Amino acid sequence: MGWFDATFKTFGITLKNLFRKPSTVEFPAVQRERAERYRAASFALLHDENGEEKCIGCKFCEWICPSQIIAITATPKRESPFTGKKRGYAEDFTINLQACIVCELCIQVCPEDAIVMTRDTEQPGFSREDLVLTMDKLYANEKTTRLSWHTGAGLMEMQNPQRGQEKPAAAGAEDKPA
Amino acid sequence: MSELMLNPWIRALFWGLVMITGVMTVTAWSTWFERKFAGRMQSRMGPTLVGPLGLLQPIADACKLLQKEDLVPDSADRALFNLAPVLTVGFAMGVAAVVPFTPTMLAADLDVGVLWLLALSGLMVFPTWMGSWASNNKYSLIAAMRAVAQGISYEVPMVLAIMVPVIMTGTLSLSDMVADQQKNGWLIYRLPLTGLIAFVIFFLASLAEANRIPFDIPEAESELVAGPTTEYTGMKFGLFYMAEYIHTLLSSAICAAVFFGGWDGPIAPGLHWMLLKSVILFVFLTWVRWSFLRLRSDQLMNLCWKYAVPATLALIPVTAFYTVYAAGKGGV
Amino acid sequence: MTAIARARAPRPDPFLDIDSYDPEADLMVMNLGPQHPSTHGVFRVLLYLDGEIIIKAVPYPGYLHRGVEKLCEKLTYAQITPIVDKNDYVAPMLNEQAVNMAFEKMLGVEVPPRALHMRTLLAEIQRVASHLLWLGTFAMDLGGALGGGTSVFMYCFREREAILDLFEKLTGCRFHYNTHTVGGQRHDIPAGWAAEVHRVLGAISDRIDEYEAMLSHPIFLKRTKGVGVIDAQLALELGLTGPLLRASGVDHDLRRDAPYHIYDQIKDLKVAVESDGDCLARYKVRVVELRESIRISRLLVDNVPEGPICGGRPIKQPGQFKAKAGQVYVGIETPRGELGTYLIAGGGKMGDTPYRLKIRPPSLHALAVVPYVFPGHSVSDAVAILGSLDPIMGEVDR
Numbered sequence: 001m002g003w004f005d006a007t008f009k010t011f012g013i014t015l016k017n018l019f020r021k022p023s024t025v026e027f028p029a030v031q032r033e034r035a036e037r038y039r040a041a042s043f044a045l046l047h048d049e050n051g052e053e054k055c056i057g058c059k060f061c062e063w064i065c066p067s068q069i070i071a072i073t074a075t076p077k078r079e080s081p082f083t084g085k086k087r088g089y090a091e092d093f094t095i096n097l098q099a100c101i102v103c104e105l106c107i108q109v110c111p112e113d114a115i116v117m118t119r120d121t122e123q124p125g126f127s128r129e130d131l132v133l134t135m136d137k138l139y140a141n142e143k144t145t146r147l148s149w150h151t152g153a154g155l156m157e158m159q160n161p162q163r164g165q166e167k168p169a170a171a172g173a174e175d176k177p178a
Numbered sequence: 179m180s181e182l183m184l185n186p187w188i189r190a191l192f193w194g195l196v197m198i199t200g201v202m203t204v205t206a207w208s209t210w211f212e213r214k215f216a217g218r219m220q221s222r223m224g225p226t227l228v229g230p231l232g233l234l235q236p237i238a239d240a241c242k243l244l245q246k247e248d249l250v251p252d253s254a255d256r257a258l259f260n261l262a263p264v265l266t267v268g269f270a271m272g273v274a275a276v277v278p279f280t281p282t283m284l285a286a287d288l289d290v291g292v293l294w295l296l297a298l299s300g301l302m303v304f305p306t307w308m309g310s311w312a313s314n315n316k317y318s319l320i321a322a323m324r325a326v327a328q329g330i331s332y333e334v335p336m337v338l339a340i341m342v343p344v345i346m347t348g349t350l351s352l353s354d355m356v357a358d359q360q361k362n363g364w365l366i367y368r369l370p371l372t373g374l375i376a377f378v379i380f381f382l383a384s385l386a387e388a389n390r391i392p393f394d395i396p397e398a399e400s401e402l403v404a405g406p407t408t409e410y411t412g413m414k415f416g417l418f419y420m421a422e423y424i425h426t427l428l429s430s431a432i433c434a435a436v437f438f439g440g441w442d443g444p445i446a447p448g449l450h451w452m453l454l455k456s457v458i459l460f461v462f463l464t465w466v467r468w469s470f471l472r473l474r475s476d477q478l479m480n481l482c483w484k485y486a487v488p489a490t491l492a493l494i495p496v497t498a499f500y501t502v503y504a505a506g507k508g509g510v
Numbered sequence: 511m512t513a514i515a516r517a518r519a520p521r522p523d524p525f526l527d528i529d530s531y532d533p534e535a536d537l538m539v540m541n542l543g544p545q546h547p548s549t550h551g552v553f554r555v556l557l558y559l560d561g562e563i564i565i566k567a568v569p570y571p572g573y574l575h576r577g578v579e580k581l582c583e584k585l586t587y588a589q590i591t592p593i594v595d596k597n598d599y600v601a602p603m604l605n606e607q608a609v610n611m612a613f614e615k616m617l618g619v620e621v622p623p624r625a626l627h628m629r630t631l632l633a634e635i636q637r638v639a640s641h642l643l644w645l646g647t648f649a650m651d652l653g654g655a656l657g658g659g660t661s662v663f664m665y666c667f668r669e670r671e672a673i674l675d676l677f678e679k680l681t682g683c684r685f686h687y688n689t690h691t692v693g694g695q696r697h698d699i700p701a702g703w704a705a706e707v708h709r710v711l712g713a714i715s716d717r718i719d720e721y722e723a724m725l726s727h728p729i730f731l732k733r734t735k736g737v738g739v740i741d742a743q744l745a746l747e748l749g750l751t752g753p754l755l756r757a758s759g760v761d762h763d764l765r766r767d768a769p770y771h772i773y774d775q776i777k778d779l780k781v782a783v784e785s786d787g788d789c790l791a792r793y794k795v796r797v798v799e800l801r802e803s804i805r806i807s808r809l810l811v812d813n814v815p816e817g818p819i820c821g822g823r824p825i826k827q828p829g830q831f832k833a834k835a836g837q838v839y840v841g842i843e844t845p846r847g848e849l850g851t852y853l854i855a856g857g858g859k860m861g862d863t864p865y866r867l868k869i870r871p872p873s874l875h876a877l878a879v880v881p882y883v884f885p886g887h888s889v890s891d892a893v894a895i896l897g898s899l900d901p902i903m904g905e906v907d908r
Binding site for chain 1 (some may be wrong): 590822
């Protein structure tokens with residue numbers, strides 16, 4: 001291309017883009033809808049239908065975490081007031097978000113679906129303590145934030161090696177390929 | 179009032195103040211315009227938060243720059259380092275004195291307005307060089323050498339290109355030039371059409387003088403960090419930035435006056451036409467800036483000495499012969 | 511010696527002592543980086559300048575060293591995937607694939623066809639995103655942060671954002687996905703994703719025409735043509751791979767020459783080869799690859815087979831994978847070239863962690879050309895050459 005038509009073509013392209021819709025939004029005021037599976041780096045601990053803590057203090061998440069940011073103090077097994085079965089409890093549960101790499105492995109390994117990630121994007125803090133999720137904050141997150149789609153059982157179901165061979169319909173419409 | 183205005187000192191003082199205030203204000207909002215324009219061109223929003231449509235952004239920027247710590251590097255030459263930003267704005271503003279907005283709205287109706295204009299834009303190189311040299315920084319040093327080479331080289335086609343309007347109108351005064359165009363038609367389309375070519379070259383040369391892309395070799399951010407302004411902080415950097423915009427705006431105004439008939443136009447008063455033409459040229463400059471990549475400095479020199487200078491050298495005799503020929507026939 | 515004479519003189523060995531270049535010590539020494547707008551991270555080149563002409567260039571990588579390989583020796587096989595994501599942060603998908611392929615080979619885990627298909631698809635989509643980012647940053651290196659280069663940069667990022675949205679829909683993360691696991695994938699394709707892929711990639715392939723038109727301007731050609739020529743001999747000696755090698759005239763692509771995943775089923779894979787070896791050739795190769803990857807992805811996304819996505823047992827415990835002693839090497843074609851993973855497994859008591867995990871990053875080899883190619887060019891060209899090498903410092907320094 002010569003100088004002239006190349007120059008005019010460039011002008012044309014920038015002009016065309018001048019009239020395209022902006023691809024950005026005014027962030028704090030407008031927030032884009034995140035994908036359904038979006039996982040943000042904040043966590044919540046859940047209660048079961050009886051209102052009892054789901055976490056049994058098995059420490060799987062503490063072991064799997066690549067950044068080693070989870071610290072759990074487990075209690076000895078005792079009888080559950082609701083079901084009467086013997087089960088463990090977490091006495092203390094801390095997640096230090098400053099080093100979280102959002103790998104989702106803690107959710108993957110949880111046998112009780114006790115820990116999930118949240119979908120709310122912002123978690124800024126004015127001090128380092130704000131980024132340390134204590135047990136109280138984790139249980140508060142269950143009520144106050146939108147929870148992510150992922151749970152341990154859901155992920156296990158999705159990755160089941162026998163899937164599609166025994167019960168083709170069980171995967172659920174959501175996981176089906178389009 | 180009118181008798182008072184006949185006194186050249188009072189007239190210069192009055193219009194000088196008006197010009198400085200006007201140019202400063204317009205400069206501030208031209209940065210807003212450029213940011214908004216570039217933002218929309220790049221599928222972004224541009225400034226939105228400060229004031230409606232982000233219109234108060236220039237004020238916020240100025241406040242921010244004023245609050246910045248004023249750093250002078252230890253090994254810098256303090257006097258020259260501090261002098262450079264002031265001089266660059268001074269020289270850039272000085273050009274405003276001869277820009278004819280209307281026959282009366284003119285700070286100094288110099289008989290040699292064109293010379294004043296060329297002299298000041300030639301001087302623009304020195305503050306850049308001074309500041310870069312004084313900052314004692316290697317990026318700045320390379321930038322300074324590039325700026326001097328580029329500034330001095332592009333001075334030549336600029337001077338030669340503006341000779342074409344001078345020959346065609348037979349005057350060195352910018353207001354007489356506009357008056358002549360009002361009578362005999364704008365230079366951009368007046369025969370033998372050398373005005374058009376001269377305009378293109380003059381425009382490119384003033385782009386190069388103002389360090390605008392595609393000629394922003396001295397300030398090449400991706401190569402030399404920030405070029406001459408690498409070590410400057412706060413409002414001193416702001417002054418360099420402002421000088422660039424003032425220079426760009428006044429270049430558009432001068433092109434509008436010299437080649438597009440200045441205040442000449444139907445219906446509306448002259449000032450409107452002059453401002454409209456200048457604004458259109460400024461928008462075009464902005465458009466150029468956000469559309470093109472940058473040349474390398476040796477390629478830029480090639481463009482100047484191998485194409486622009488010979489072209490303008492050829493333009494001058496053609497224009498001169500045609501003007502004499504047309505005058506002989508009884509028309510201009 | 512004048513600058514011109516020096517530039518025309520035969521090039522001395524780049525590893526000679528500086529005194530043999532500059533006996534009078536009249537060269538200017540300038541640091542390009544580590545804090546510099548166009549070193550693509552923290553990379554430092556020491557330049558010996560005569561005027562603006564580079565006489566000698568000494569690269570100093572290592573500012574982003576994080577000890578990833580050592581860290582991997584302490585982590586179990588299940589935990590390594592999210593860590594290597596951070597190596598090549600422009601194409602994390604392919605990093606995950608590389609280590610997981612090595613682990614699967616070592617542990618003998620079979621990957622189901624659906625997962626292989628998905629891996630191929632994700633790799634190609636990631637290649638589009640990576641090349642888009644390269645195109646934008648290359649234009650910005652040439653055109654400045656305040657000019658036309660930024661316009662191309664912003665356009666490329668706009669399209670890349672759409673691709674990251676696709677990944678977010680699939681994996682929940684825009685960047686460090688952790689979606690691969692030993693034996694397959696962790697996330698299955700959600701409903702409606704294929705249609706999204708078609709929409710996004712269709713839009714991008716239209717827009718690429720625009721960028722190509724914008725970048726075929728004579729200014730761009732002047733800046734890139736004949737600049738930074740790497741001949742085939744040098745490229746082979748330094749171990750260049752990927753687009754850089756193909757731009758130097760060597761027809762080599764692991765996707766075709768040593769097929770993995772399901773690349774052997776893609777019969778008409780077009781491999782772009784240019785012979786000039788300059789910045790323009792590298793640009794051309796990458797643009798052809800961009801289009802080819804879009805084409806392949808659109809083909810693949812329609813034919814994803816049914817079935818499970820994970821072959822082995824899904825991760826449920828930290829130390830569930832036990833490897834016998836042995837070693838494997840796996841090389842895959844990332845947007846920057848051959849990403850090799852060399853794994854030595856300890857076996858026995860050390861069976862759940864690698865004994866040694868060596869990553870061969872393509873960008874490190876790309877940066878090896880700096881001392882050979884920079885001399886004789888100006889500082890402006892150095893920035894253009896560095897941009898055209900597409901180095902990602904995360905994987906160079908690890």
